[in-house]
Amino acid sequence: MTAEGNVRRLSASGAGIGLPYDRRAVTPGIVHLGVGAFQRAHLAVYTDDTLKMDPSWGIVGASLRRPDTRAALQPQDFLYTVAIRDGDASQMRIVGALLDVLDATTQRDALLAAMVDPRIRIITLTVTEKGYCHDPATGWLDPDHPDIRHDLANPAAPISVPGLLVRALELRRARGAAPIAILCCDNLPANGETTARVVTGFAALRDSDLARYIAVAIAFPSTMVDRIVPATTDLDRLEVSRQTGFDDAWPVVTEPFSQWVIEDRFPAGRPAWESAGAQMVADVRPFELMKLRMLNGSHSILAYLGYLSGHAHVAEAVANPQLRQLIHGFMTEEVMPTLPPCLGDLAAYRDLLLQRFGNSALKHRTWQIAMDGSQKLPQRLLSTIRARLAAGLSAQRAILGVAAWLRYATGLDENGNVIDVRDPLAARLKTALSASAASDALDRVLAMHDVFGTDLPNHAGFRAEIERQYISLLQEGALATVRRLLERCA
Incomplete structure (x- = not known):
């Protein structure tokens, strides 16, 4: 038929x-x-x-x-x-x-x-x-x-x-x-x-x-x-x-x-x-900013940390109490203060996002969301980081998301298994991150101005925080790094 x-x-x-x-x-x-x-x-x-x-x-x-x-x-x-x-x-x-x-x-x-x-x-x-x-x-x-x-x-x-x-x-x-x-x-x-x-x-x-x-x-x-x-x-x-x-x-x-x-x-x-x-x-910009920073930013953090910690799907990742607490804090403490007041009840929007992330019927793969990080993160996370740093505020959770992307882009997971990294800059990232010393690897990656611009690599606070998170991810793993950050933010 x-x-x-x-x-x-x-x-x-x-x-x-x-x-x-x-x-x-x-x-x-x-x-x-x-x-x-x-x-x-x-x-x-x-x-x-x-x-x-x-x-x-x-x-x-x-x-x-x-x-x-x-x-x-x-x-x-x-x-x-x-x-x-x-x-x-x-x-x-x-x-x-x-x-x-x-x-x-x-x-x-x-x-x-x-x-x-x-x-x-x-x-x-x-x-x-x-x-x-x-x-x-x-x-x-x-x-x-x-x-x-x-x-x-x-x-x-x-x-x-x-x-x-x-x-x-x-x-x-x-x-x-x-x-x-x-x-x-x-x-x-x-x-x-x-x-x-x-x-x-x-x-x-x-x-x-x-x-x-x-x-x-x-x-x-x-x-x-x-x-x-x-x-x-x-x-x-x-x-x-x-x-x-x-x-x-x-x-x-x-x-x-x-x-x-x-x-x-x-x-x-x-x-x-x-x-x-x-x-x-007449003006989409406030809605766009809300979605990019709250939904897409949270999605990327869940994708990289979730994948590294063994969660194949977003619903599994957000069901992990520590990852859920991290995302809740990211949206509440780091993103929401950067958004214009005309958007209304952002706490209700945050709660709706967490509910949507937890829809187990969707089987939304963390690997799928993790694709093309070099193209996505400037809008999803780096813009929030810039807004926070410009106001003299910390952006620890957002920076952890960026560090998790770099850890993912090394191409090996925490058990030594190969990650199928899909990104137009995958080869450049892998080469840069292959330096034996983490500090040298970060110097090479942050020199990729088409991703990070020239401001963030020269910001001492950003440089120190991403190095701390990246080294922790390499040495202690994703969930241990999340636990340590949650303790610092408590």
Whole structure:
């Protein structure tokens, strides 16, 4: 039976998870770069909820590095299941907003054609922090990035995200297409401004007139996105099939909670996302800061310390009383005082985060969250550390999180087993950390100014604290180091 047939059968059977609109009437209005589990459980769901009102906002997705998403979803007409799990309870729904997924490695021309299609009014992005080819410490484009160098030499055959966007905008301008919005949904500081800086920066290296056009005509709204979406497992596929009768090659699993805060700047219109629960605001920055520092910062600390102490999943890590106490103190004592008062009851938000982290049904792997630390930690932890140090305050828990990342990046766990470190700077980190003396290793790592900038390496308090924590992690292990820190903070 086809995927469409499965959906009709499920709907007719009273299972309540069929599509509430005629999918044949849906036409593309959005191109999404970086189709992955998060996008399919978040942006696509919000958009799916608007299609009954306006079917002109279907999504054409693109996988930028691998063909596996297209290969899995094409046989089922790009329909897929979202499994919402909380403890032992599960709720299933079918999402039909995704109309196609293109493989950018083999279908680049088709992808550019889709981005230039006059029906497309928004291009959305979830390409992870490293996809922007920028310097995380400054937020500016890295002109020496290999993909950027390639695209400058081959502007009509781009492989980077900035290259693809600039080429598409160049073609749209040449064909008289209306200006559009480029909507970043990644965890970057001021993500709309960062995306604009990277895209116009790349355009300026190619064509100053094009760069001026982009700066004036194209909108780059900022967003804050929040939903925990672990990687899908074979057990998830079996459970989805058992509950729905729909043999889904790539469902997504997520939690009940979902939040999307969006700066409302869309020159060619947008879906009625507010009807699906999104918050349309004039300024996203306070929400973004809250989420990056409280949720993402806590997630990274739990990932590194949890992995090093033998916890495969976040729920296991936060169930450890010492790690839970550490995270509670990190949010309460170190992060919350750095946030603006307009955000309301931060203690309630903290408690909600701890509850969400403890959702054992999600099986969110610490190893998965630990990926790409060099790209994530400047926003998640180093910004909090800078704010604390600027105010003359300590940041012991946040600095322990950074030290735990470095301990993880050595590539060996506490039992001498190899860690599969996934990070664009993994080789540099491993080489730097291979120095026989911990102090020398830290000197080498802190010289990586594209991660740490120049201020933190020269701050005596930061340097002394990270060395103390890093040596303790090497000599005593993660949990003993956490216990010692908790005693110091008592």
